[in-house]
Amino acid sequence: xxxxxxWFVFIIGLILITIGAICDLAGALGLVRFPxxxxxxxxxxxxxxxxxxxxxxxxxxxxxxxxxLGPFRWAVAGGAVIAAFLIMIVAPAGSHALxxxxxxxxxxxxxxxxxxLLEEHERRKAKEAEKK
Numbered sequence: 046x047x048x049x050x051x052w053f054v055f056i057i058g059l060i061l062i063t064i065g066a067i068c069d070l071a072g073a074l075g076l077v078r079f080p081x082x083x084x085x086x087x088x089x090x091x092x093x094x095x096x097x098x099x100x101x102x103x104x105x106x107x108x109x110x111x112x113x114l115g116p117f118r119w120a121v122a123g124g125a126v127i128a129a130f131l132i133m134i135v136a137p138a139g140s141h142a143l144x145x146x147x148x149x150x151x152x153x154x155x156x157x158x159x160x161x162l163l164e165e166h167e168r169r170k171a172k173e174a175e176k177k
Contacts, residue, residue: 051110058110061103068095082153083144090140094133101129 072092079085105125108118147153148163155161 054106054110058103058106061106062100065096065098065100065103068092068099072096081156082147083155086140086144090136093136093140097132097136098129101125101132105129 069092072088072095075088075091076085079088102125105122108114108121108125111118114121145163148155
C-alpha cells in the first residue's frame with residue numbers, strides 16, 4: 046500500500062517538474078516575442094514563478110519519497126520548499142520595483158494606455174504645487 050502512495054507522489058513531482066519546464070519555455074518565448082518592456086517583464090516573472098517555484102515543489106516531492114538519498118532526503122525537500130517560498134516572495138517584488146522605476150523614469154513608453162494611476166498622481170501633485 047505504501048509503495049502505491051510513493052509512486053503517486055513521485056509521479057506528481059515529475060508532473061510539477063514538467064509544468065515548470067513548460068513555464069520556462071513560455072517565459073522565454075514571451076521575452077522574445079512580446080512588444081514592450083512591461084509585457085516582457087510579466088513573461089519573465091511567469092518564467093520565474095512557474096519555472097522555478099513549481100519545479101522546486103516537484104523536487105521536494107520527488108526527494109521526499111526517494112530512498113536513494115537516505116536521511117538527506119528531508120534536507121533536500123526542506124531546502125527546495127524554503128527556496129520556493131523565498132522565490133515566491135522576492136520575484137514579484139523585484140519585478141514590481143523594475144516596472145515602477147522604468148515607468149517613473151519614462152524610459153519606456155507605455156502604449157496603449159488604459160489607466161495610468163502614477164501619471165494621474167503626478168498631475169495632481171503638480172496642480173497642488175501650482176496652487177501654493
